[in-house]
Amino acid sequence: MRESLGGQERAESVGILGDPRTLTALRLRPGVELAELMELVDQPWRDAGRKLAGRPGGRAGLHRLRLNLKRCRYAMESVSRLQPGHAGRVIDRLRSVQDRLGEYLDAVAARKWLKENEVILGHRLVHRLDDELKAVEKKRKADARRRIATLAPAYSKWRTALRGLRTPGEATQDPA
Numbered sequence: 001m002r003e004s005l006g007g008q009e010r011a012e013s014v015g016i017l018g019d020p021r022t023l024t025a026l027r028l029r030p031g032v033e034l035a036e037l038m039e040l041v042d043q044p045w046r047d048a049g050r051k052l053a054g055r056p057g058g059r060a061g062l063h064r065l066r067l068n069l070k071r072c073r074y075a076m077e078s079v080s081r082l083q084p085g086h087a088g089r090v091i092d093r094l095r096s097v098q099d100r101l102g103e104y105l106d107a108v109a110a111r112k113w114l115k116e117n118e119v120i121l122g123h124r125l126v127h128r129l130d131d132e133l134k135a136v137e138k139k140r141k142a143d144a145r146r147r148i149a150t151l152a153p154a155y156s157k158w159r160t161a162l163r164g165l166r167t168p169g170e171a172t173q174d175p176a
Contacts, residue, residue: 037079038079038159038162040075041075041076041078041079043075044068044071044072044074044075045072045075045155047068047071048065048068048069048071048072048151049152051064051065051068052065052148059105059108062101062104062105062141062144063101063105065101066097066098066101066102066105069094069097069098069101069151070098072094073091073094073095073098076090076091076094076158077091082162083158083161083162086154086157086158086161087158089154089157089158090151090154090155090158093147093150093151093154094151096147097144097147097148097151100140100143100144100147101140101144103136103140104137104140104141104144107133107134107136107137107140108137110133111130111133111134111137114126114129114130114133115130
């Protein structure tokens, strides 16, 4: 990988592999190519893209999407030292979407709990709280969808910024 980045000096300048422990920490073998590393990062993004193409709308679909986005974030965090500014923006956006999806899913779970306990809590209280939670649920879901729309462009900018790190023979496909 040092050769892919243009030698030891270039590798240290982008903050990757300046310390041999980096490969060990990432559990990569010595000599790994940048294209191989990027494939590991691209895979969760392709998975998330497939989930988004199916337009998940229900609780289960959005929960699976949230888990997929966590895998995207973990992959990004592991290579964030390659173009840290762009990576930081992508990671921030991933966290933001995950947070909104989590808040949406919490509201869904709370509404379910209310309905399951309506006999004990009383119809009037459950009805009032359910209306409030329904509004929160709708708002968080819409906010998550707006934030989701910012993920692909941010990731694409990060990938474009990496082009300067690749050697001419290294062709890494952008995720579908």
